Amino acid sequence: MEPLELLECSPPLAREPLTAEQAAGVARVFKALGDPVRLRIVSIVASHAGGEACVCDITDAFDVSQPTISHHLKVLKDVGVLTSERRASWVYYRVVPETLQELSALLNTPATV
Amino acid sequence: MEPLELLECSPPLAREPLTAEQAAGVARVFKALGDPVRLRIVSIVASHAGGEACVCDITDAFDVSQPTISHHLKVLKDVGVLTSERRASWVYYRVVPETLQELSALLNTPATV
DNA sequence: CACGCGCATAGACGGCTGTCGAAATTGCAG
DNA sequence: CTGCAATTTCGACAGCCGTCTATGCGCGTG
Numbered sequence: 001m002e003p004l005e006l007l008e009c010s011p012p013l014a015r016e017p018l019t020a021e022q023a024a025g026v027a028r029v030f031k032a033l034g035d036p037v038r039l040r041i042v043s044i045v046a047s048h049a050g051g052e053a054c055v056c057d058i059t060d061a062f063d064v065s066q067p068t069i070s071h072h073l074k075v076l077k078d079v080g081v082l083t084s085e086r087r088a089s090w091v092y093y094r095v096v097p098e099t100l101q102e103l104s105a106l107l108n109t110p111a112t113v
Numbered sequence: 114m115e116p117l118e119l120l121e122c123s124p125p126l127a128r129e130p131l132t133a134e135q136a137a138g139v140a141r142v143f144k145a146l147g148d149p150v151r152l153r154i155v156s157i158v159a160s161h162a163g164g165e166a167c168v169c170d171i172t173d174a175f176d177v178s179q180p181t182i183s184h185h186l187k188v189l190k191d192v193g194v195l196t197s198e199r200r201a202s203w204v205y206y207r208v209v210p211e212t213l214q215e216l217s218a219l220l221n222t223p224a225t226v
Numbered sequence: 227c228a229c230g231c232g233c234a235t236a237g238a239c240g241g242c243t244g245t246c247g248a249a250a251t252t253g254c255a256g
Numbered sequence: 257c258t259g260c261a262a263t264t265t266c267g268a269c270a271g272c273c274g275t276c277t278a279t280g281c282g283c284g285t286g
Contacts, residue, residue, distance in 0.1 A: 014159035023149040031147030036136040046127035097222040104220035109210040
């Protein structure tokens with residue numbers, strides 16, 4: 001499943017209606033962020049020292065099982081919000097700033113009058 | 114179901130991990146935006162002349178049934194993305210810029226090194 | 227007042243999703 | 257090579273979600 005390029009130039013939502021294809025692509029990312037656990041995962045990774053966190057760091061912060069965390073990480077990775085890198089026995093996750101920036105720009109309402 | 118105030122000061126995701134409560138609140142909004150039809154609805158309303166659109170305007174843009182559109186509008190209204198106002202026989206919907214602005218600020222990654 | 231139109235609600239149904247425990251995979255150490 | 261530790265994958269299951277049809281409600285018009 002490719003990370004899917006979002007929008008070439010990220011026009012604000014209010015500029016003109018999104019096409020069905022654009023909406024489908026962007027909705028995938030919002031959907032991934034639409035889970036409390038995943039949202040916290042992103043914030044944990046983003047705010048972690050060095051901008052990265054291993055799975056064990058993340059798992060410790062939740063009461064859900066470790067496979068469940070792994071599942072959420074896969075979802076976030078599939079939509080291009082996170083990337084992963086294996087070093088020794090641990091897998092480290094990082095956020096992809098470009099993806100979040102795209103969404104941020106999209107939601108940046110230009111004084112909708 | 115109250116529109117739920119998001120975050121008092123909208124700290125970026127990377128500042129510090131969200132609490133479970135914060136994440137739950139924000140995730141509700143992202144979840145609402147995580148559907149292609151709803152995302153297009155928001156963009157249609159936001160880009161419509163006068164910043165508002167009646168249900169008939171929106172329904173015409175989709176192939177789904179009118180009750181389905183009405184359901185999506187309710188979801189977006191419940192999380193504080195849209196507001197509605199009845200004038201005569203028609204109901205007009207508007208975006209709530211503050212809500213989208215909150216999310217935009219949250220995703221605005223501050224150069225995550 | 228009664229009808230028609232615009233929109234919302236109710237109920238039903240198939241498919242997706244979050245969760246789990248168990249098993250497989252990968253890499254390191256001995 | 258063998259065993260261990262960290263992580264992913266698998267299979268299953270309950271609950272949620274998007275969609276539909278049918279129905280109800282509000283409002284303007286004749």
